[in-house]
Amino acid sequence: MSFQDWMQAVRQRTELALDRYLPPASHNPQRLHAAMRYACLNGGKRLRPVLVHAAGAVAGANAEALDRCAAAIEMVHVYSLVHDDLPCMDDDTLRRGQPTCHVQFDEATALLVGDALQTQAFATLVEAPLASTTIVELVRTLARASGAAGMAGGQAIDLAAVGQALNEAQLEQMHVMKTGALIRAAIRIGALAGESLDAAQLDRLDCFGKILGLLFQVVDDILDCTGTTAELGKTAGKDAAADKPTYVSLMGLAGAKDFADDLLAQAQRLIADIGQSGQRLNDIALEIVQRTH
Amino acid sequence: MSFQDWMQAVRQRTELALDRYLPPASHNPQRLHAAMRYACLNGGKRLRPVLVHAAGAVAGANAEALDRCAAAIEMVHVYSLVHDDLPCMDDDTLRRGQPTCHVQFDEATALLVGDALQTQAFATLVEAPLASTTIVELVRTLARASGAAGMAGGQAIDLAAVGQALNEAQLEQMHVMKTGALIRAAIRIGALAGESLDAAQLDRLDCFGKILGLLFQVVDDILDCTGTTAELGKTAGKDAAADKPTYVSLMGLAGAKDFADDLLAQAQRLIADIGQSGQRLNDIALEIVQRTH
Numbered sequence: 001m002s003f004q005d006w007m008q009a010v011r012q013r014t015e016l017a018l019d020r021y022l023p024p025a026s027h028n029p030q031r032l033h034a035a036m037r038y039a040c041l042n043g044g045k046r047l048r049p050v051l052v053h054a055a056g057a058v059a060g061a062n063a064e065a066l067d068r069c070a071a072a073i074e075m076v077h078v079y080s081l082v083h084d085d086l087p088c089m090d091d092d093t094l095r096r097g098q099p100t101c102h103v104q105f106d107e108a109t110a111l112l113v114g115d116a117l118q119t120q121a122f123a124t125l126v127e128a129p130l131a132s133t134t135i136v137e138l139v140r141t142l143a144r145a146s147g148a149a150g151m152a153g154g155q156a157i158d159l160a161a162v163g164q165a166l167n168e169a170q171l172e173q174m175h176v177m178k179t180g181a182l183i184r185a186a187i188r189i190g191a192l193a194g195e196s197l198d199a200a201q202l203d204r205l206d207c208f209g210k211i212l213g214l215l216f217q218v219v220d221d222i223l224d225c226t227g228t229t230a231e232l233g234k235t236a237g238k239d240a241a242a243d244k245p246t247y248v249s250l251m252g253l254a255g256a257k258d259f260a261d262d263l264l265a266q267a268q269r270l271i272a273d274i275g276q277s278g279q280r281l282n283d284i285a286l287e288i289v290q291r292t293h
Numbered sequence: 294m295s296f297q298d299w300m301q302a303v304r305q306r307t308e309l310a311l312d313r314y315l316p317p318a319s320h321n322p323q324r325l326h327a328a329m330r331y332a333c334l335n336g337g338k339r340l341r342p343v344l345v346h347a348a349g350a351v352a353g354a355n356a357e358a359l360d361r362c363a364a365a366i367e368m369v370h371v372y373s374l375v376h377d378d379l380p381c382m383d384d385d386t387l388r389r390g391q392p393t394c395h396v397q398f399d400e401a402t403a404l405l406v407g408d409a410l411q412t413q414a415f416a417t418l419v420e421a422p423l424a425s426t427t428i429v430e431l432v433r434t435l436a437r438a439s440g441a442a443g444m445a446g447g448q449a450i451d452l453a454a455v456g457q458a459l460n461e462a463q464l465e466q467m468h469v470m471k472t473g474a475l476i477r478a479a480i481r482i483g484a485l486a487g488e489s490l491d492a493a494q495l496d497r498l499d500c501f502g503k504i505l506g507l508l509f510q511v512v513d514d515i516l517d518c519t520g521t522t523a524e525l526g527k528t529a530g531k532d533a534a535a536d537k538p539t540y541v542s543l544m545g546l547a548g549a550k551d552f553a554d555d556l557l558a559q560a561q562r563l564i565a566d567i568g569q570s571g572q573r574l575n576d577i578a579l580e581i582v583q584r585t586h
Contacts, residue, residue: 023441028466032441032449083408086381088400107381111404112449115376115411119440122415126432132425139419139432147412148316148325152405156325159401173321 003283007050010070014049015041017067018074021124035105035113036120040078042096047216047284048073048182052190054280055205059194065128069138069189072125076146077182079117082110084155118146134195141192145185154178158244166245172214179220180213187212187281205281208270212285215263219288221246222256264289296576300343303363307342308334310360311367314417328398328406329413333371335389340509340577341366341475345483347573348498352487358421362431362482365418369439370475372410375403377448411439427488434485438478447471451537459538465507472513473506480505480574498574501563505578508556512581514539515549557582 001009018040023033049070056066085092085100086107093103102110125138144150154177161174187209191197197205225248247256267285271278294302311333316326342363349359378385378393379400386396395403418431437443447470454467480502484490490498518541540549560578564571 023446029441029446029449029453031453032446036441079408083404086404088379088404108452109449111376111379111381112445112452115372115407116441116445116449118408118411119436119445122432123436123440126429126436132429135432136419136425136428139415139428143412143416143419147416148322148329148409152409152412153316153322153325156322156402156405156409159405160322160324 003280003287006280007287010050010053011043011046013063013067014046014070014074015043017049017071021068021071021075022120031105031109032112032116035101035109036117038104039082039101039110039113039117040075042098044074044078044096046070046074047288048077048186050284051183051186051209051212051281052193054284055187055190055209056193057280058205058274058277059191059197060277061190061194062129065130065193066190068124068128069193070186072121072142073182073186073189075117075121075124076142076151079114079121080151080155080182082117083114086110089155089159128193130193130195134192137192138189141185141188145181150177150181150185151179154181162244164245166250168250171245171247171250175214175217176210179217180210183213183216184209204270208267208281211263211267211270212288215260215267215285216288218247218256218260218263219291221248222253222260223291224248225253260289296573296580299573300580303343303346304336304339306356306360307339307363307367308336310342310364314361314364314368315413324398324402325405325409328394328402329410331397332375332394332403332406332410333368335391337367337371337389339363339367340581341370341479343577344476344479344502344505344574345486347577348480348483348502349486350483350573351498351567351570352484352490353570354483354487355422358423358486359483361417361421362486363479365414365435366475366479366482368410368414368417369435369444372407372414373439373444373448373475375410376407379403382448382452421486423486423488427485430485431482434478434481438474443470443474443478444472447474455537457538459543461543464538464540464543468507468510469503472510473503476506476509477502497563501560501574504556504560504563505581508553508560508578509581511540511549511553511556512584514541515546515553516584517541518546553582 022037022040025033025037027033052070052073053066081095082101084090085095086102092100094100101113122139125142126135128135146152154174157174158178184206187205191202191205224246247259251259264285268282271281315330315333318326318330320326345363345366346359374388375394377383378388379395385393387393394406414435415432418435419428421428439445447467450467451471477499480498484495484498517539540552544552557578561575564574
């Protein structure tokens with residue numbers, strides 16, 4: 001199967017998994033459930049589910065376990081988008097070409113959507129058909145990546161950074177937490193779900209995940225600078241307009257592109273000796289960078 | 294030890310447990326961590342931790358496990374208060390006699406405080422010194438009680454109910470989810486942490502928890518009607534002013550008080566044969582009702 005066909009297949013099964021693990025729209029409270037589904041079931045890029053499945057392939061994980069892991073991570077990602085779009089945060093009205101959740105529904109509902117999606121992520125993960133010891137490690141990994149030491153903490157640093165001059169190390173710390181932690185967790189969770197890798201193999205994939213998270217952010221900053229709103233499906237130039245520090249504002253456009261190429265090379269070295277089962281991870285790293293070209 | 298002394302001891306150890314399991318204020322992002330601590334470490338009533346310890350006593354649970362369970366449930370409760378107080382929800386400025394989190398800090402920080410507290414609850418629970426099978430059941434119980442089928446779903450129904458005429462069954466369903474689910478989960482989680490009760494014993498405590506949650510809400514409605522802002526430490530008469538249905542608006546004050554007495558009797562019957570180890574649960578039920586007299 002070609003990489004593009006494989007990605008498409010993962011996206012389709014993730015859509016089905018989200019549909020299965022979200023509360024049904026017909027159940028009370030209908031409006032909340034409809035809004036949770038609106039936020040999740042919109043044909044997004046599904047980068048994190050794709051990473052879960054790619055890492056799961058390295059570890060020989062079973063399909064239902066990966067579906068639950070992928071849906072759980074995507075729910076956390078979507079909850080963060082819904083809350084990030086709220087008027088008191090980025091106040092964004094467009095997401096993946098559609099009205100954001102609080103525009104389509106209302107602010108109070110969007111707040112509860114994010115809250116309930118986070119809970120649903122843990123509820124979904126805990127029912128994975130895996131050993132209890134594995135589930136405990138999955139919950140631990142997702143919680144560490146999502147909370148004050150990860151995604152939510154990174155958003156807090158991002159809030160404080162508007163209009164501030166950050167150096168490269170500070171910018172990297174923010175992105176490692178805000179975006180990188182969940183991307184890294186996606187790879188670790190997919191790998192754990194296989195219940196077959198040793199600690200050294202897990203660590204190597206974890207390093208790959210950390211670099212990939214940073215790479216994703218550098219590319220995102222480049223696209224925010226060079227893309228159009230129609231291409232991105234969200235408001236372009238938003239970060240620059242908000243005077244937020246980015247890799248482009250720090251390094252210039254050419255410097256940011258060079259940095260992305262360096263990170264790609266580092267990532268590829270880390271998985272060079274995995275062999276065929278690591279091919280999808282390599283493909284994903286290439287795909288992320290190719291978005292800038 | 295008298296019941297009041299025991300409650301005070303549980304409150305003190307919960308304060309210490311929260312201090313231990315929350316991220317340190319000295320760590321980056323400091324403002325988020327300070328706000329999480331501001332929201333949690335305020336000497337609240339700690340009803341849910343008290344319930345965890347009371348149910349844990351029935352099951353002979355160990356102290357560290359109960360501290361983690363109690364802190365986790367309290368974090369979920371506090372996150373719900375922080376989000377519920379936001380301008381797009383109840384828009385409340387006073388909580389336990391202090392400025393609410395978004396007033397003391399800002400809206401974006403309060404949003405992230407709630408998000409990060411929910412995650413921290415799962416992160417805290419998953420490290421309890423218990424068998425993995427028990428931890429999985431604890432995470433499952435907390436997630437079910439907190440999400441769209443529990444607390445967050447109840448808040449969504451509450452939102453939709455403003456200005457609506459609800460009958461008693463609809464009002465009960467809202468409260469069973471919004472407030473009751475977490476109170477019930479506190480008892481179940483404390484009982485599970487003991488790793489000693491059989492399914493029938495767990496079920497009986499679960500029924501007790503369900504009734505206690507409803508009792509708590511009926512009493513809360515009575516106090517919202519009869520108490521003053523100074524006594525409650527929050528704005529009195531808020532529900533009536535917002536035209537929210539309450540047990541008092543549905544049954545009248547005397548009817549609500551009779552209903553509370555009935556629920557107390559039901560709860561007491563359920564734990565009558567537990568013996569001495571159930572004394573604290575009985576004391577708590579009495580204490581809840583006595584607030585109205």
